Amino acid sequence: MTTAQSHTPQGCKIPVGILGVGHFAPPEIVTNQDLAKFVDTTDEWILSRTGIKARRRAASHQATSDLAYEAAVQALHNAGVEPRDLDLIIVATMTPDCPMPSTSCLVQHRLGATRAGGFDLNIACSGFVYALITGSQFVASGTYRRVLVVGADVMTRFMNWQDRTTCVLFGDGAGAVVLGPVAPGYGLLGVHLGINGAGGTNLTINAGGSRLPSWSDNIQRQDYYLQMVGPEVFRFAVQVMGEAALKALHSANLTPEQVTLFIPHQANARIIEAARKRLGLPLDRVFSNVEHYGNTSCGSVPLALSEACQQDRIHDDDLVVLVGFGGGLSWGSAAIRWGGLLRES
Numbered sequence: 001m002t003t004a005q006s007h008t009p010q011g012c013k014i015p016v017g018i019l020g021v022g023h024f025a026p027p028e029i030v031t032n033q034d035l036a037k038f039v040d041t042t043d044e045w046i047l048s049r050t051g052i053k054a055r056r057r058a059a060s061h062q063a064t065s066d067l068a069y070e071a072a073v074q075a076l077h078n079a080g081v082e083p084r085d086l087d088l089i090i091v092a093t094m095t096p097d098c099p100m101p102s103t104s105c106l107v108q109h110r111l112g113a114t115r116a117g118g119f120d121l122n123i124a125c126s127g128f129v130y131a132l133i134t135g136s137q138f139v140a141s142g143t144y145r146r147v148l149v150v151g152a153d154v155m156t157r158f159m160n161w162q163d164r165t166t167c168v169l170f171g172d173g174a175g176a177v178v179l180g181p182v183a184p185g186y187g188l189l190g191v192h193l194g195i196n197g198a199g200g201t202n203l204t205i206n207a208g209g210s211r212l213p214s215w216s217d218n219i220q221r222q223d224y225y226l227q228m229v230g231p232e233v234f235r236f237a238v239q240v241m242g243e244a245a246l247k248a249l250h251s252a253n254l255t256p257e258q259v260t261l262f263i264p265h266q267a268n269a270r271i272i273e274a275a276r277k278r279l280g281l282p283l284d285r286v287f288s289n290v291e292h293y294g295n296t297s298c299g300s301v302p303l304a305l306s307e308a309c310q311q312d313r314i315h316d317d318d319l320v321v322l323v324g325f326g327g328g329l330s331w332g333s334a335a336i337r338w339g340g341l342l343r344e345s
């Protein structure tokens with residue numbers, strides 16, 4: 001974590017909070033038993049090493065913008081915000097529908113968010129937390145009042161279904177939030193972002209960019225697939241998850257004892273458990289849905305946040321901590337005081 005900087009948005013004039021949350025996961029469920037039919041694995045191995053029982057897979061006609069759109073519609077509805085009132089749309093994804101146009105443009109068009117600007121943000125599985133913090137800066141500065149932040153990925157398109165060390169881990173999903181001004185003392189209180197490119201080769205998709213374009217000669221099929229040095233990523237994740245949460249908390253003069261709900265990146269139940277212990281949190285202060293979805297990359301944190309809201313696990317005045325980590329290597333965290341919604345004039 002040598003390259004990380006901690007910042008708190010204390011100097012910001014306008015407190016920024018989450019006005020509404022939504023999520024979407026494609027309906028097809030792929031269980032561990034389903035995977036064991038074509039790759040050398042077992043339900044017992046996957047469950048004991050990762051906590052994952054099943055994941056969702058997008059239908060062949062579905063791409064990332066389709067999942068993002070559904071999550072966005074739900075978040076807008078829950079926030080009571082019309083698409084035409086959006087000022088900005090940020091889509092965090094590492095699996096855009098295509099290199100161009102930006103997924104944000106596809107979502108904007110389908111929503112009819114005619115006034116909005118937008119862009120995609122790619123920092124692998126940390127993307128949603130980065131996009132959340134980026135979007136909040138526009139509201140905090142008074143530049144915009146309504147920002148839609150979506151995290152969405154269709155990871156199953158980038159899996160080598162013969163590679164048991166990766167294909168059992170990932171699934172497809174999306175989550176979204178609408179950001180806006182909230183009352184003083186609420187919203188994003190502390191944030192923290194970090195990257196460490198030295199570890200980047202541990203988690204890669206090598207082809208499809210400018211170094212290995214899709215039309216390159218001698219390109220290996222596996223270069224299009226996600227590749228991972230699992231134990232290295234595991235070590236990194238166990239270290240970074242708790243540390244990143246602490247940095248966001250400390251930047252706002254908060255402590256783990258004050259955390260009501262910790263919502264970490266849903267990559268592996270053992271990584272989540274290590275972070276829980278590092279933070280000294282009881283089991284009921286950690287939210288996890290990794291068993292149902294696997295690792296949905298940018299969808300992971302907002303999908304978990306949205307399900308936590310649906311399950312009535314978050315209430316006004318609660319202190320919620322979000323942590324993402326992933327390829328890059330990268331990580332990001334945010335401590336959020338829930339509630340403080342303002343009456344719009």
Ligand SMILES: CC(C)(COP(=O)(O)OP(=O)(O)OC[C@H]1O[C@@H](n2cnc3c(N)ncnc32)[C@H](O)[C@@H]1OP(=O)(O)O)[C@@H](O)C(=O)NCCC(=O)NCCS
Binds near residue numbers: 046050
């Ligand atoms: C992938 C991960 C679950 C592997 O767990 P692990 O306990 O480290 O297991 P190892 O990689 O050491 O492999 C142990 C053995 O299980 C085997 N194995 C790996 N995947 C398997 C599977 N799906 N089914 C059965 N056996 C499997 C390995 O081949 C290895 O066999 P060997 O000892 O004969 O060589 C773990 O490393 C992990 O979670 N890493 C982080 C992944 C992550 O979060 N990535 C996304 C970041 S955003």
